[in-house]
Amino acid sequence: MALPDGRELHGQAVDISFSGICLHTNEAVTPPTTVQFEVWAVLPERETREIVMPGRVVWSTPVEGQVQIGATFDRDMDNRSWARLELLLQFLEGNLEDAARL
Numbered sequence: 001m002a003l004p005d006g007r008e009l010h011g012q013a014v015d016i017s018f019s020g021i022c023l024h025t026n027e028a029v030t031p032p033t034t035v036q037f038e039v040w041a042v043l044p045e046r047e048t049r050e051i052v053m054p055g056r057v058v059w060s061t062p063v064e065g066q067v068q069i070g071a072t073f074d075r076d077m078d079n080r081s082w083a084r085l086e087l088l089l090q091f092l093e094g095n096l097e098d099a100a101r102l
Helices: 079-092
Strands: 011-016 020-025 034-039 051-063 066-073
Touching: 011 079, 020 051, 034 066, 051 079
Parallel strands: none
Antiparallel strands: 011 020, 020 066, 034 051, 051 066
16 A cells, blocks of 8 residues: 555455455554555465555554554546456456456
């Protein structure tokens, strides 16, 4: 997650959908900070290409020694990113057998 001040926070997504993402990271981000997410899947044989998605932090709360962040994706995100997010979601739901498409 790229912050407006140029810093990058690394984390792990615990939930993702067309509307947004929930992730665990080590640092709180104050809502309504505008951020840019770089999301990819780690598969047994490789990592997928990243999907770059602008968004806005909606909430940030401490959870088990980390921080859980909820954010919405920018509705004006480019069509390519929406299409790649759709493929990723299909794969995660078990509805896309060809992981090479990711």
